Each structure stands twice: as structure tokens, then as C-alpha cells.
Amino acid sequence: MRLRSILATLLGVAYLTLALTSLLNWAADRWGGGPVLGSLGPLPAPSSLGLFIPLFTVGILYASSYYYWRSGPRLEFHAILLVASILSLSLSILELLLGFAEFLDHLVKVGLFGSAGGFDPGVFAELEIPLGLLSIPILRVSLRELRSLRGS
Amino acid sequence: MTHVVALVGNPNVGKSVIFNSLTGGKAWVGNWPGVTVEKKVGRYRFLGREFEVVDLPGIYGLSAFSVDERIARDFIVEGRPDVVLNIVNASNLGKDLYLTVSLLEAGAKLVIALNMMDLAEDRGIEIDVQGLRRILGVPVVPTIATKGVGLEALRRAILSVAESKGVPKFRIGYGRDVERAIDEIKAILAGTPLEERYPLRWLAIRLLEGDPDYLQRVREALGEEACERIRGIKEDLSRRLGADPEDAIVERRHAVVMDVVSRVVRTARRPSFTMTEVLDYVVTHKIFGIPILLTMLYFAFRIAFDLTAPLVDAIDWLFSDYLSGLAEAHIGSEWLRSLVSDGILNGLGTLLVFLPNIAFFFLLLSAMEDLGYMTRVAFIMDKIMYRLGLSGKSIIPIILGVGCNVPAILATRNIEDERDRKVTAMVLPLVPCSARLPIFLLFSAAFFSSFRGAVIASMYVISIGVIALVANLFRRTAFRGPTTGFIMEMPPYMVPSIRNVLMKTWIRTRKFLEKAGTVIFGSVIVIWIMSVTGPSGYIGPGAFEDPSLMAKSWVAWMGMKLEPLLRPLGWDWRLAAALIYGFLAKEVVVSTLSLAFGKGGVALMRELSSMLLPHQAFAFMVFSLTYVPCIPTIAAIRSELGTKYAILTVLYQMALAYLLALLVVALGGLVF
Structure with missing residues (x-):
């Protein structure tokens, strides 16, 4: 729980820094x-x-999870982590898809319009992508915790 | 022979998913006679028989408090469908069965679809389906519509009930005093024409509940004396009960429902919370709700406007290169070639190039609706709307208005307070409908390509601000009075059914395509004719190549009449002409621009960006967002509120659009 809270808070600070x-x-x-x-x-x-907008939202959710961890309600703590990790992972997937779309668009422009412009593979190296992947363990743990809280 | 099936249920029970699953999504949409509430009808075949499914509005009972309930009640009682398919939320049986018992009392030949069984199971609810069938005396089919579970059994049950002669025997006993009053009223009605039209016991109960519609029908059929006798029986009953008979009847009905629930529902393990509650704690949180909403909008815009770039470019190539090339190569006649190439392909192509954006936008809208998120949006925005002087109920038409303003204006009928309804209907044309999207897409791509998503999103933010401003102004002047709140039922979050989402998307996109193939196609031809002719006579297709010739056309003539007014905004006659034609339909603005400039797609964007400064382009977007509604929207306001309010809406929007555009240009002038 403590480790989770530290990781979530660190992710929150990272996202808020990125947003700024x-x-x-x-x-x-x-x-x-x-x-x-x-x-x-x-x-x-x-x-x-x-x-x-999404960087700030994910950042504020992760960062505020610290408050819920400190004040005790486990359900709210995991609920915040769940939503934050879903949004963070969605952002990561979206960035990847946008990278593919840009690549396809490049192919369309070269193939159909005869454009000479190049494709920048750097679109697959946006910071939001690895950060989103870091959210996967948090998502899994918060889902597991919520299920166990529900059953108890 | 075609069997008529009426689909009825509370809101948010999966009615549209079942309708689409039964009919394959093929529906005819019209209006119920005499009212402007949408009527959706679909068909399907099963075991050689033909079925016509009529989707009734979502209702909670047959008391006819709203137009929706009246429509449903009249169709079931007077239309006498062969089968009434009642969709019931299995996880909320206590609430939904009230409508079921009301339908049984009305003599409906019922089939119950016990939907969302997965959700009930998730909540630890076990339902004795056989027991429910036995108590109610009608077929009960467990379903999970989003996964297609139970639909085959449902079709069989519908067929079996449609071809049976029997009527359900379910009956609620209301106690000695009420039963005696029912019998007395039945005696008055027996042997009259009303006996053939309505189940007598049900009609007697309606009259004891004080239903004014049915009292009027009795007056028309039997005269005032019969009404007086019925009123006497009701007053007598009221004295004996020491309460209003309506309250006693409703209470008894609720008690019967609770008794049924206690006999068939067993909560095996009651979980301490549901996943919907967990998600709602964060999603509808007073601090996190708005940032999450903005994030969802960001996702929607990036998917709809950036993920679709390859498709947009491919369609642009199809119209601007391939088809235009074919027309140039194979059409001999100069004027016909120009009509096809400069007119139809250029005008329609510039619009259809945005088809992927619009289709994906609808896809996301449908997915968010089916997920249950749109109800949360209404909840989050409700408090803000209320503070801004709009009714809580206004948020539903406003969300609908993002698709099209016309059905949104019709949806204001659900707002009971007349002042709230008028204010909402009059500010609805300020909601950026999908027809305005091509304008935003064209100008944002031409001027703000690196952050066009944010610029398009800003149109929605500006729209909310302007709606708030205008609504507040109206509430403080012409429509003074308190604003009303409303109670909103939050449906559980559901994984959207891909089939249903795709069907909804197709239905919405098809409307856009139909409009492109009719109104806009016709407008493009008219504008082409007005481009190759002018006050001096025939100019010829050369107008599309030579701006000096185009300046002699009728299009230019019309635009030039308006140009002096728009000159302070930095716009010339071509933009003025586009705005004039946009009065027909907002999509025509983009088509007119492509004809007036003689260019489409990327070439048009380049031409626009060389002619205007970014803040002048942004002012054009703001003007397009707020200036006069299209003709169908004005007609809808006129039919709902009257001519006076329609004229007032047109006038205030014209003044507002001009002032806002001037403000943007003035402020932009300080920056650029």
C-alpha cells in the first residue's frame, strides 16, 4: 500500500511536471x-x-491519491488510482495510435499525392507512452484490491 | 400478416439495443401524430412471420404526466399491438415492475425481457424467473442484450404471444371500498361504445385516479351526467378512505410490486459497493469531474480529428485528383465538365472530405452514450447550468444539440416550466451542431494546424460561455423567475455493444450523407449556376479560374451587398456569400467557399490562409458558431414557440455573432 502510494504520487508529480x-x-x-x-x-x-488537459488530469488524480492514502479510506484511494491509471493508459494507447495514423498518412501522401516529405519516427517516443505503461501495474493492483474489498 | 410489437420500458434499460438487435437497426423515423416526439419503427422476419417493432418513448408508468407517457399509453391501450415487449432491468426489479403491472392492468399482451442479467448477477441478485412467470402469467425471458444473450428465446416468446388469443389474467385487488367503486363505475360504462375501446376495469381505475384525458373521453361519449356520477363515486370513495383514491391505488400497486419482488428476488451476497459506484465516486467528483470531462473531450477530438487524417487525405485525393481528372479527361462539353468538376466534385468533395471526422465523432458520441458517460456529463454540468440560469433539464437538449439542433429543440418539450423551455429552445442554436464541424475543420486546418484540436475544442467552450451569457440575460429580463431542478437516474456503466454503437453511428452518418446528396447537392448546383452567370449575363466556367470574372457573378453580387458590413472583420465578398448560403444548411458554407475560390481541399486552405490573418479566421469560426440558425432549426423554434420567438432568435443571434466577431478581431489585432 505504501509502495503503491509512493509510486502513484511520483507519477502524479511526473504528469503535473509534464503538463506544466x-x-x-x-x-x-x-x-x-x-x-x-x-x-x-x-x-x-x-x-x-x-x-x-489529460496530463494535468492524470497528474492531479495520481497526486491526490496521496491524500486518500493518508486519510485512510481504501476504497476511494483505489478508485482514484483506477481512474487515473485508465486515463493514463488510454493516453498512452492514443499516442501510439496517432503515431500509426501519422505513418499511414505519410504513406497516403507519398503514394497518392507524390509528396516528398519524410516521416518522423519520434512520434512513437512521446513521454506519455512509457508513463502510461507504468500505470499498468497500478491498474492491475487497484482492480484486484477493489475486487477483494468488494468481496469482504 | 404482420404482427405489431410495441417496445416499452423505463429509460436506460437497453431498449434501443434490443430494438436494433431485433430489427437489424433498420428503422423508419417519423413523428407521432399531432406531436413532435420521434417515432421509430423497424421490421424483422422470424420463422416465416413478419413483425413490425414500434419503439415507444422511455416511461415509468401509464399515468400520462408527460407527452411521452401519453403516447405510450394511447398506443398500448388504443392501438392494441399484438405484443407489448416490456424491457425490465433485472438489477432494479422493484422500480421497473411498476410499469409492468400497469401494462398488465391495461390488458397488454405482454412479454417481459428481463434484461441486464449480468449486472444483476454482478450485484449478487438472483431472480426466480419461473416464479415471476407464474405470478405475472406472462412469458419472462432473461436477456443480456449487449451480448446478444436470450434474443432467440425472446423472438420465440414474441411469436408465441402474438399468435395466442388469450389475455393475461393478472389482477390487483385494491380492497373492498376501491373494488366497490370500480364496480359502480364499470356499471356506468358497460354497454356503451367505451366498452369496445378500453378494458372496462382499467378505464374505471384510470377514472378513479382522476385521469383528465379519460374523463374527457367519457364526457364526449356519455355526456356530462355520466361524468358527474363518476365524480360522485370518487368523492364518496375519498371520504370512506380518508385519502385521495389516486394515492391509495398507487400505494397498493407499489405494495403488489414489492410483494412480487420479495417472492422472486433473492440477494445471495450483497456486495458492499458496485464498480459503477467506484467509478462514479471519481468521475462525478466535484473537483475531478470537470478535468475528467475535458480529458474525455480531448480524447474524442484527437480520435475524430487526428486519427482520421489518412482517410481524410485519401478522400481529398479521390475528389480533387482522381475524379476531377476523370471528369476533365472524359467530359467533352465545357459547361458540363465545369458543372461536374468545379461544381459537384469541388463543392461536395470539400465537404465529404470531412466525412471520416464526422463519422468518428458520431462513433465516439454513441460509445459514450452506451457506456453511460453522457448521463454523467449531464450530472456534472447540471450544477453549472443551474447557476447560469438554465434548468437542470436543459442539459439533455444541449447534449443532443451537438448532433443536430432540430431534435434538440423538440426535446425541450420535456421541460415542464414554460420559461425554462423557451430560454433553452432559444439558446440551443448556439450549440455547435455537427453541420458546423466542416467549417471549424477547414479553418482550423488552414490556420491552426499545430493545435487545431484545441481550436475546435475552444468552439465548444465559447459555445458554453455564450449560452450562459444569453440565458442569464434572458432570465434577468424577459423570462424572470426561478429555475427548476430535476432528478436524474444514473444508469450503470456498461461495456458498449460494438454492434449497437456501429448502428447508431451509421444512422447518424447516413443522415449527413443524405443531406449531402439532397440539400447540399442541390445548393451546389444552384451556386454553380450563380457563379457562371451574373447581372451582365452568362460568364462561363472561366469564372472558376479567373477571380475577376467570378467577381461579376451573382454569387459575388450577393456577397458584395453584405461585404461593407463585414469589411471591419477583414472578410471579403466570398466569405460573405458563403455565410448567406449557410442559412440553408451550415454545411453549404464550406461548399460555397470552394466554388467562390474555385478551389477545394488543401488548395482552398492555402488560399484562405494567404488572404486572412489567424484572428480573422478565428472570428469567422466564432461568427459561424453563433450567427442565424439554419432554416430547419428556425422552423423547429417556430413550431415549438411561435413566430415571435423564431424572429427574436434570428435577430439576437445575428447581433451577437457580429459583436463577438468584432471583439475577436479587435482583441486579435492587439496580438497579431
Whole structure:
């Protein structure tokens, strides 16, 4: 339980940092001339106003799970983890699908319109994808815990 | 011979899934006579027999408090369908059986589909199906409609009841005093024409419940004297009971339902909570609810607008390259070639290129409805709507309006308070319907490609803000008075049935395609004619290549009349002309632009982006969001509220759109 709470809180902080980065990068890109933070380690930093919304939502859910862990109600704690991990995993899957769609679109443009533009495989290396995968164990554990709470 | 099957049940019991499963989703949609409530009829064949399924509105009883209940009651009692298929939620038998016993009292030839058996099992509820069958005296078929379980047995039960002569014998005993009053009223009605039209016992109970519709029917058939005698019997009964007979009858019916439930339902293991409750704790949370809603919208927009990019580009190629090339190569006549290529392919192609976006948008809308999330959206938004001066019930028409404003306006009939209803109907055209999506998609792709999802989402946010502003203004001026709340039933979350979601998506997308093939196709031809002709006579197809020639066309003439008004916004006559034609249907705006510019798809986007600044384009989007409703929407407002309110809606929207666009241009001018 403690480990779960620590992992969830850390994920919450990571998502909130990403959300803030995304918002600042977008604003700086729009009005300041260039992104504040180009990359986070080997992976590109997000820079989108829209992406701020799911990153912030997942971040705030994970981070607030700490409060429920501290205050005791296990059901609410696992409910928050369940929804946060579902959203986080959905975001990860969505980013992967968008990467595939971009690749297909590239094929359509080259094949049908004779476009010479290249495809950037970096779309498969967005930070949200590995973070979403980190949510899988949390999703599994929270489902298991909820089932056991339900049966008790 | 075709057997008529009436489908009836409480809201959110899986009625539409069963309707689609039985009929294969093929339905004719019309209106019930005299009212503008949608009537859905489908057909199917089973063991060589033909069945016509009539989907009745979701209701809780036959008391006729609302238009929906009146329609259902009249169809069952007076239409006398061969079978009434009552869909019952197995996990909530106590609530749903009230309608069942009301139907049995009305003499309906009933088949009960005990739906959502999986959910009941999940909640530890065991139902003695044989026992229920025995007590009610009608076939009871356990089903899980979303998984197709029990549908074959349901078809067999429907066939068996349709071909049987017997009527269910179920009867509620109301106690000595009420029974004596029923017999006295039956004696008055016996031997009259009413005996042939209605089950006498049921009619007598309705009259004791004080149903004004049936009292009127008795007055028409038997005169005022019979009514007076019935009123006397009711008053006498009231004195003997020391209470209103209606309350006594309803109480007794509830008691019978509870007795049936206690005899057939056994809760083997009562779980401390359900997964729906767990999810709802977070999804409808006062802090987390809104961010989760915005995240769901983000997912929906990214899927509908970005995931579909390969399909959009492929359709663009089909119209702008392949079909246009074929037309250029194979049509000899210059004017016919221009009509096909510059007119139909260009005008329709620029619109149909967005078909994947619209279809995916409908797909997600249908999936969220079937998941049960849209009810949560209504719940989350209810408090906000209430604070903004709108009735809680307004949220349902507003959500419907995202598809199309016309059915949304008709749905305001469920709002009992007249002021709430008028305000809601008058602000509904400000909801961005799917017809406005192509405009948003075109301009966001042309000007804001790197964050077009956010720009399109901003249209929905602006819409909510403007609705709040206008509703508040109306509530503080012409429609003063308190706003009313409403009680909302939260259905359990369900994994959506893929088949049902695809069917709903197809039905909605088909409407868009039908519109493209009729109204918009016709409009495109008219606009093509007005582009190749002008006040000076025939200009020829050269107008699509040469802007100076196009400037001499009727389209330009009309646009130029409006242009001086729109010049402060940075728009020329071509945008003005597009807005004028958008009055017919909002989709026509995009088609007109492609004809007026002589270009479609990506070429049109390039042309627009070289002509306008981003904030002027954004102002055009805001204007398209808020300016006059299309003709069918105005007609719907007129039929619901009257000519005065329809004119008022058109006028306030025109003024509002112009002011908002001016504001966007003025503020944008400071940034760009």
C-alpha cells in the first residue's frame, strides 16, 4: 500500500511536471520564439495546449491519491488510482495510435499525392507512452484490491 | 400478416439495443401524430412471420404526466399491438415492475425481457424467473442484450404471444371500498361504445385516479351526467378512505410490486459497493469531474480529428485528383465538365472530405452514450447550468444539440416550466451542431494546424460561455423567475455493444450523407449556376479560374451587398456569400467557399490562409458558431414557440455573432 502510494504520487508529480512543461512550451513557442524545454532526457518534451488537459488530469488524480492514502479510506484511494491509471493508459494507447495514423498518412501522401516529405519516427517516443505503461501495474493492483474489498 | 410489437420500458434499460438487435437497426423515423416526439419503427422476419417493432418513448408508468407517457399509453391501450415487449432491468426489479403491472392492468399482451442479467448477477441478485412467470402469467425471458444473450428465446416468446388469443389474467385487488367503486363505475360504462375501446376495469381505475384525458373521453361519449356520477363515486370513495383514491391505488400497486419482488428476488451476497459506484465516486467528483470531462473531450477530438487524417487525405485525393481528372479527361462539353468538376466534385468533395471526422465523432458520441458517460456529463454540468440560469433539464437538449439542433429543440418539450423551455429552445442554436464541424475543420486546418484540436475544442467552450451569457440575460429580463431542478437516474456503466454503437453511428452518418446528396447537392448546383452567370449575363466556367470574372457573378453580387458590413472583420465578398448560403444548411458554407475560390481541399486552405490573418479566421469560426440558425432549426423554434420567438432568435443571434466577431478581431489585432 505504501509502495503503491509512493509510486502513484511520483507519477502524479511526473504528469503535473509534464503538463506544466507542455503549457509553457506551447506558450513560449507561440509568443516567445522557441520552447522552454526541448527534451526531457532522451525523449522530446511535450509542447501542446491540448495535451496539457489529460496530463494535468492524470497528474492531479495520481497526486491526490496521496491524500486518500493518508486519510485512510481504501476504497476511494483505489478508485482514484483506477481512474487515473485508465486515463493514463488510454493516453498512452492514443499516442501510439496517432503515431500509426501519422505513418499511414505519410504513406497516403507519398503514394497518392507524390509528396516528398519524410516521416518522423519520434512520434512513437512521446513521454506519455512509457508513463502510461507504468500505470499498468497500478491498474492491475487497484482492480484486484477493489475486487477483494468488494468481496469482504 | 404482420404482427405489431410495441417496445416499452423505463429509460436506460437497453431498449434501443434490443430494438436494433431485433430489427437489424433498420428503422423508419417519423413523428407521432399531432406531436413532435420521434417515432421509430423497424421490421424483422422470424420463422416465416413478419413483425413490425414500434419503439415507444422511455416511461415509468401509464399515468400520462408527460407527452411521452401519453403516447405510450394511447398506443398500448388504443392501438392494441399484438405484443407489448416490456424491457425490465433485472438489477432494479422493484422500480421497473411498476410499469409492468400497469401494462398488465391495461390488458397488454405482454412479454417481459428481463434484461441486464449480468449486472444483476454482478450485484449478487438472483431472480426466480419461473416464479415471476407464474405470478405475472406472462412469458419472462432473461436477456443480456449487449451480448446478444436470450434474443432467440425472446423472438420465440414474441411469436408465441402474438399468435395466442388469450389475455393475461393478472389482477390487483385494491380492497373492498376501491373494488366497490370500480364496480359502480364499470356499471356506468358497460354497454356503451367505451366498452369496445378500453378494458372496462382499467378505464374505471384510470377514472378513479382522476385521469383528465379519460374523463374527457367519457364526457364526449356519455355526456356530462355520466361524468358527474363518476365524480360522485370518487368523492364518496375519498371520504370512506380518508385519502385521495389516486394515492391509495398507487400505494397498493407499489405494495403488489414489492410483494412480487420479495417472492422472486433473492440477494445471495450483497456486495458492499458496485464498480459503477467506484467509478462514479471519481468521475462525478466535484473537483475531478470537470478535468475528467475535458480529458474525455480531448480524447474524442484527437480520435475524430487526428486519427482520421489518412482517410481524410485519401478522400481529398479521390475528389480533387482522381475524379476531377476523370471528369476533365472524359467530359467533352465545357459547361458540363465545369458543372461536374468545379461544381459537384469541388463543392461536395470539400465537404465529404470531412466525412471520416464526422463519422468518428458520431462513433465516439454513441460509445459514450452506451457506456453511460453522457448521463454523467449531464450530472456534472447540471450544477453549472443551474447557476447560469438554465434548468437542470436543459442539459439533455444541449447534449443532443451537438448532433443536430432540430431534435434538440423538440426535446425541450420535456421541460415542464414554460420559461425554462423557451430560454433553452432559444439558446440551443448556439450549440455547435455537427453541420458546423466542416467549417471549424477547414479553418482550423488552414490556420491552426499545430493545435487545431484545441481550436475546435475552444468552439465548444465559447459555445458554453455564450449560452450562459444569453440565458442569464434572458432570465434577468424577459423570462424572470426561478429555475427548476430535476432528478436524474444514473444508469450503470456498461461495456458498449460494438454492434449497437456501429448502428447508431451509421444512422447518424447516413443522415449527413443524405443531406449531402439532397440539400447540399442541390445548393451546389444552384451556386454553380450563380457563379457562371451574373447581372451582365452568362460568364462561363472561366469564372472558376479567373477571380475577376467570378467577381461579376451573382454569387459575388450577393456577397458584395453584405461585404461593407463585414469589411471591419477583414472578410471579403466570398466569405460573405458563403455565410448567406449557410442559412440553408451550415454545411453549404464550406461548399460555397470552394466554388467562390474555385478551389477545394488543401488548395482552398492555402488560399484562405494567404488572404486572412489567424484572428480573422478565428472570428469567422466564432461568427459561424453563433450567427442565424439554419432554416430547419428556425422552423423547429417556430413550431415549438411561435413566430415571435423564431424572429427574436434570428435577430439576437445575428447581433451577437457580429459583436463577438468584432471583439475577436479587435482583441486579435492587439496580438497579431
